[in-house]
Amino acid sequence: MKRNTRWGVALLALVLACTMIVSVWVMPAMAAAPAEKLSDETGRQSAEITLSDGTKTGVVWSEIMISGSTYGENRAVNMVEFDLSNTHLSMEVLNSGTYMVDVKTLDKAALDYNAANDGQTVLAAVNGDLWMTAVHSGSSVSTKVLKVPRGVLILDGEIWASQQVDQENLGATNAEKGAPAGTKAAFGVTSANQPLVGSPDIRISMEVNGKTVKADGLNRLPALNALIVYNHRVNDTNYALKDAYEVELEVDDTSAFKAGGELSAKVVAIYKPGAATRPAIEKNTIVLTARGNRVADLQNNFKVGDTVTFKTEMTDRMGRSELWQDVQEAIGGHMEPIIDGRLAVANGDTTAYPTSFVGYRDDGSVVLCSVTSTLDGSRAALRFKDGYKFCSEMGFNSVFYLDGGGSTTFITLEEGSYTVRNKCSDGAPRAVINGIAVVWNQDKVCDKQGSLSYIKTAVDMSAIPATYMDGALISELVGGPNAVSYCYDGDMKAFRMTTSTQTNDAYASLDFGTLAPASADTYKYIVFKVKNKFRMRIVIKFKNNKRARMLFEEMLREYSKKSAGKIAVSVDINPSST
Numbered sequence: 001m002k003r004n005t006r007w008g009v010a011l012l013a014l015v016l017a018c019t020m021i022v023s024v025w026v027m028p029a030m031a032a033a034p035a036e037k038l039s040d041e042t043g044r045q046s047a048e049i050t051l052s053d054g055t056k057t058g059v060v061w062s063e064i065m066i067s068g069s070t071y072g073e074n075r076a077v078n079m080v081e082f083d084l085s086n087t088h089l090s091m092e093v094l095n096s097g098t099y100m101v102d103v104k105t106l107d108k109a110a111l112d113y114n115a116a117n118d119g120q121t122v123l124a125a126v127n128g129d130l131w132m133t134a135v136h137s138g139s140s141v142s143t144k145v146l147k148v149p150r151g152v153l154i155l156d157g158e159i160w161a162s163q164q165v166d167q168e169n170l171g172a173t174n175a176e177k178g179a180p181a182g183t184k185a186a187f188g189v190t191s192a193n194q195p196l197v198g199s200p201d202i203r204i205s206m207e208v209n210g211k212t213v214k215a216d217g218l219n220r221l222p223a224l225n226a227l228i229v230y231n232h233r234v235n236d237t238n239y240a241l242k243d244a245y246e247v248e249l250e251v252d253d254t255s256a257f258k259a260g261g262e263l264s265a266k267v268v269a270i271y272k273p274g275a276a277t278r279p280a281i282e283k284n285t286i287v288l289t290a291r292g293n294r295v296a297d298l299q300n301n302f303k304v305g306d307t308v309t310f311k312t313e314m315t316d317r318m319g320r321s322e323l324w325q326d327v328q329e330a331i332g333g334h335m336e337p338i339i340d341g342r343l344a345v346a347n348g349d350t351t352a353y354p355t356s357f358v359g360y361r362d363d364g365s366v367v368l369c370s371v372t373s374t375l376d377g378s379r380a381a382l383r384f385k386d387g388y389k390f391c392s393e394m395g396f397n398s399v400f401y402l403d404g405g406g407s408t409t410f411i412t413l414e415e416g417s418y419t420v421r422n423k424c425s426d427g428a429p430r431a432v433i434n435g436i437a438v439v440w441n442q443d444k445v446c447d448k449q450g451s452l453s454y455i456k457t458a459v460d461m462s463a464i465p466a467t468y469m470d471g472a473l474i475s476e477l478v479g480g481p482n483a484v485s486y487c488y489d490g491d492m493k494a495f496r497m498t499t500s501t502q503t504n505d506a507y508a509s510l511d512f513g514t515l516a517p518a519s520a521d522t523y524k525y526i527v528f529k530v531k532n533k534f535r536m537r538i539v540i541k542f543k544n545n546k547r548a549r550m551l552f553e554e555m556l557r558e559y560s561k562k563s564a565g566k567i568a569v570s571v572d573i574n575p576s577s578t
Contacts, residue, residue, distance in 0.1 A: 034361070034395030038077070040068030049080070049123045052416050057440050058086050059123045061412045063421060065374070071386055072352055074378075078410040078421040079369035079394075080124040082438055084193040085449040091189045091366065093155050093329050094125055094435040099235045100160050100219065101147045103431040106409045107418040110437065124412045125437035126356045126368045127430075129153070129332040130403045132164075132221060135174040141221055142239040148219060149433055151184040151332010152200050157191075159257045159312065160233040162202035163332065165216045167223035183317055185400035187358045187436065188330035190323055192450030195360045197339065197398035199317040200324050204229050204257065206288075207309040213297050215288070218257060225292035229310070230281055231255035238278040238287070245295040246271040247288040247302045248279035255286045259314035259325045267306040286310070320454055331436045333358070336400040337387040340456040349384035354408035354425050357391065358436055359399025364452040367394065368436065370410040372422040379405065379425040397455055406430045 046062040064077040082089055094113055096104035104112070110122040129149040137145045153160040164181040172178075188196045204215040216226045219234040222244060232255060240246060249265035257263065265286050271278060273295070279287050290298045302308070315321040318339065336344040341362070354372045361367065371382040371390070381404075382390060391399050406426040411418045420429055 035393040038064055038066055038393050039070035039389075040066045042067050049413055051121060051413075051440060055440075057089070057123055058082055059089070059438055059440075061124060061421075071371075071382060071390065072380060074374045075371060075381060076374045076422060077369060077371050079367055080412065080438060081365055081367050083363075083365045084189070084195060085364070087193055087444040087446050087449060088441050089123075090120075090193065090439050090441055090445045091195070091329055092120075092122075092437050092439045093128070093153065093331050094122070094437050095153075095155060095160075096431070096433055100149065100153055100233055100433070101235050103147065103433050105429040105431050106435045107411050107420060107429065109432075109435060110411060110418050113437070113439075119442035121440045122413065122418075122437045123440055124368065124410075125435045126358065126370055126402060126411075127407045127409045127432045128402055128434040128436050130334065130407075131433040132168065136168055136172050136176075137221055137239075138171060138173055140171040141168075141223055141241070143241060144239065146221055146234075146239045147433055148221065148234065149332055150181075150334070152186050152202060152330055153332065153434065154188065154327055154330035157258055157328045158233075159202060159218060159259065159314075162204070162218040162220065163200070165220055165223070165226060167216060167226040168221045170224050184332050185334060185336050186330050186332045187400070188324060188327035190326040190450060191328050192326070192446050192448075194323060194450045194452065194454075195364060195366050196316075196320060196323055196327065197318075197336070197359055197400060198320055198324055200327075200330065201315050201317055202259075203313045203315075205311050205313075207311065208301055208306050211301055213301055216294070222289045222291060225294055227288065227290040227294040227297055229257075230287040230289060231257070232281055232283045232285065234281065236281050238281060240278055240289045241291070242275075243273050243291055244271075245273055245290050245298050246275075246279060247298050249286040249288070249308060251284050251286060254283050257310070257312045259312060259327070261312050263310040265308050265310065267302055267304050267308065270302070270304060323454065329436075331358075331402075331434060333400045333402045335384075335387070336398070337391040338396050339398050341397050343388055347384040347387060352380040352383050353404050354379060354381040354406070354422075355387075355404045356402040356408050356410070357394075357396075357399050358402060359391070359396045360455070361395045362397045362455060364449075364455055366438070367396065367399075368410075368438065369394065370408050370422050372408055372410075372425070374423060376423055377425060377427050378423070381408075381425075402436070403432065407432050409435075 041064055043065040044062060046060055049057050049059045049061055051057065059080055059082040061078070061080050064079075066075045066077065067073045084091070092113065094106065094109040096102045096109050106125055106127055110125055113122055114120065129151050131147045131149050132145075133147070134145050137147070149161055150164045152163050163184045163186075166181045169176045169179050169181060183199045183201075186198055186200050188198065188200070190196070202218065204218055206213045206215065213227075215229045218229045219231065220226070220228050222228055222240045238246075247267055248269040248271065250268045251263055251265045255263065255265070263286070269279060279285065281287055288298055288302070314324055316324045335347060338344055338359070354370070356368075356370045358368055359366070373380045387401070406424065407430050408422060409420060409424060409429045409432065410422045411420050413419075424430065
C-alpha cells in the first residue's frame, strides 16, 4: 500500500476458485506454556529468591545457557518468574532519581528504592525504557540534552511522561529525522495486581475562557510545532529555546497528572519569544511551552490571571482502556514479538543484540528476562529475527522489548546485595534512566489479585466461519514491518494499514512467512475493504493455477476501472510461491 495516512473508500470482493491457494494465512495455536527446554539449551540453574530472614518469596530466578545454530553461540538467558496472585509481591518502576531525566545503574537504583520505601525490598529487576539522546535533543530542539523516556512512565498512579510525539523527530540527526514516532508498547500493573501489556495513549487538554486547547504531550522534548506541558517531574530546569512562547501556571498543591484526573491552575506569567528569563519548574508549577505553529494556541488563549482546567485522558490502543485507567506503575518499550498469543511485529533484522523483555504468560504469571552473550564485552546476543521464536519458546502470551545493547542489565537480590547476572556489553553496568522490578512488600498491596479474564490465548481457528476471513480477524493475525501499523476500524468495519509518509519505500508489506496457508476450499472468498486516498497497488499470488488467474485478472481489471485508477491490481503466478 502506498504511503497511506489519509483515507478514501473502496471495497474489493475477491471471489476465489476452489483449486487455488491464496496469500492469506492463518496462525497455528501457540503453546500456552514454556518449552521444557529451549532450542540449543546446554544447561540451566534455578533458585528461589529469599529475604535475609529466610522468607521465601515465590520469585524464581533461572539462568539458561544456549549455544547452537538457532540463537547463536555462547548466549545466556537470565529470567525471573513470579505470580502476582501473591499480593506480597508488586511491580515497581525504578526511576533513577527525583527527576525522570536522571540516570543511575540498576543495582544502585534498587538500593535507593529500598532505602526510600520502608517495608519494601527489590527482589529482581531489568533495565527499562529507551530514552531521548543528543540525536533527538540537539541544539535545534533544546538548550541541552533532555533525556526523557520514549514511552509512557507512571509511578504510584501519577503520570510522569506521555508517549513520544512525532514532532520530536523533526530535528533528529539520525535516520529517524522526519519520521513518525509510531506507537509504543508499555507494561503496566493495576492496583489489583493485574499485569497489562498495552499501548496507552495519554492526552492532556486545557479548558480556558470557554475554549479547549489540546497539548501534544506531557514532559516531552520542546520540539518545533509542539505544545508541551511540563511539571516538576521532568526537572527544575527549563530547556526551551529562545523562540518558545511559554505560559507559567501555579497550582495549589502539586502538579501531579493522573488518568481521568483534573487540575486547576492560574496563569501567573507569560514569557514571549526572546525573553531574557524562563520560568523555573517547581512542585506547584506547570509550564506550557509552544514553538512554531503551536505558538498561536498559547498567544491567543492565555493571559495572566486566567484559570485553566487540565484534563487527562488515557486510552489503550489494544482495547483495554478501562484497566489502564487503574494502572499504578507503567514503563514503556518498543517492538512486541507477541501480543495475545499471536505474532505481533515481525522483524527480519539479523543483527545479534543484547535484549531485555517484560511480559506475561497465559496464566498471568510475569516474566522479566534478558538475553546476552556469555563473553565479556560482547554485543552479540539475540537476533531480532529470532524474537518471535524465542518468546514463543519462553511461553509468553504478551511481551515486548525494553532497551537493549549496553543498557541491558539484569539484577537479583543475593544475601542482602544485588548481583548483576548478565555480562554487560559495555564491560560494566550502564547508568540507565529507569527499570522495572519485582518487589517484596511486608504488607499486602491488595486483598486479592483482580480478574485475568482479559488475557487472551491464541485464536481457536475452529471457531472461525468456514466461508470468509474478515478484516477484524486479519488485523489480529498479521504481523508486519515496524514502519507499518495495523488496526481494525470498527466504525467503518475495515482493516486499516498505515505507513509512514516519510519512508523511502513507497510500499508496505505483510509478513506471513511463519504462518500456514489457507486453502480456497475452506475460504470461498476474501473481502478487502480499503480506505485510501493515495494510489495503491495490490498483488495477488496464485500457486500454479493459470485458469484461476485468467478469471481473476478479468474481474480485477473491471474493478480497477471503477476505482478511477486509484487502485492498481496485478496478479502473479509463481509455482514456487506459497
